[in-house]
Amino acid sequence: MRFPLRLSLARVAIAIVLPLAALSSAWLAAPGAAHAQQMPSGAKQPGDFPRVKLTAGMFVIDAAVAANDPDREQGLMYRSQLASNEGMLFVFNENAVHCFWMKNTLIPLSIAFMRADGTVTDIDEMQAETTDNHCPRNNGVYALEMSKGWFTSKGIKPGMKIQGLPAPQ
Known part of the structure; x- marks a missing residue:
């Protein structure tokens, strides 16, 4: 009986952790992405x-x-x-x-x-x-x-x- 319980807990943990990791990655990237603008080709450095x-x-x-x-x-x-x-x-x-x-x-x-x-x-x-x-x-x-x-x-x-x-x- 333990094995299915562990498997269920592992699935629950993955189901919670993966979306949170994706959310935090998007949140961390968002501030820079909002202000980052690529210099267009042909623009002077x-x-x-x-x-x-x-x-x-x-x-x-x-x-x-x-x-x-x-x-x-x-x-x-x-x-x-x-x-x-x-x-x-x-x-x-x-x-x-x-x-x-x-x-x-x-x-x-x-x-x-x-x-x-x-x-x-x-x-x-x-x-x-x-x-x-x-x-x-x-x-x-x-x-x-x-x-x-x-x-x-x-x-x-x-x-x-x-x-x-x-x-x-």
Whole structure:
């Protein structure tokens, strides 16, 4: 009589443990899966962008440069992190109002809009993975994206200048 009982207990244990294991695996995978997005083929890897060293007051910024349409369209999309003083500089060929959004951008960012002489005109905070428009009130030729809160934490405000900007083409 013991054998059937053991077999029944084993079956009960398997019937309980396997679904729980599958459930916990799905639960553990879900948080990463919700935020993981594959970089599409043809997209530039972060290290493939040209880079420039900028200064904002006493702070040195390591900025990837997006100076053509495909690079500006990709921007920081699909990135999951930035180093503490890392950002992306957008260089435009015309002095205009250039708006941004955060579609497929996985990390919250701050953006500073600048005139041709590097003067910051506007700073905005942007939430990850949203399609809200972020437009400056003033024309400019540069925009610099950094981790959310970077400009505030460094005391960078409109009217200050960013140095080391490459010339628009």
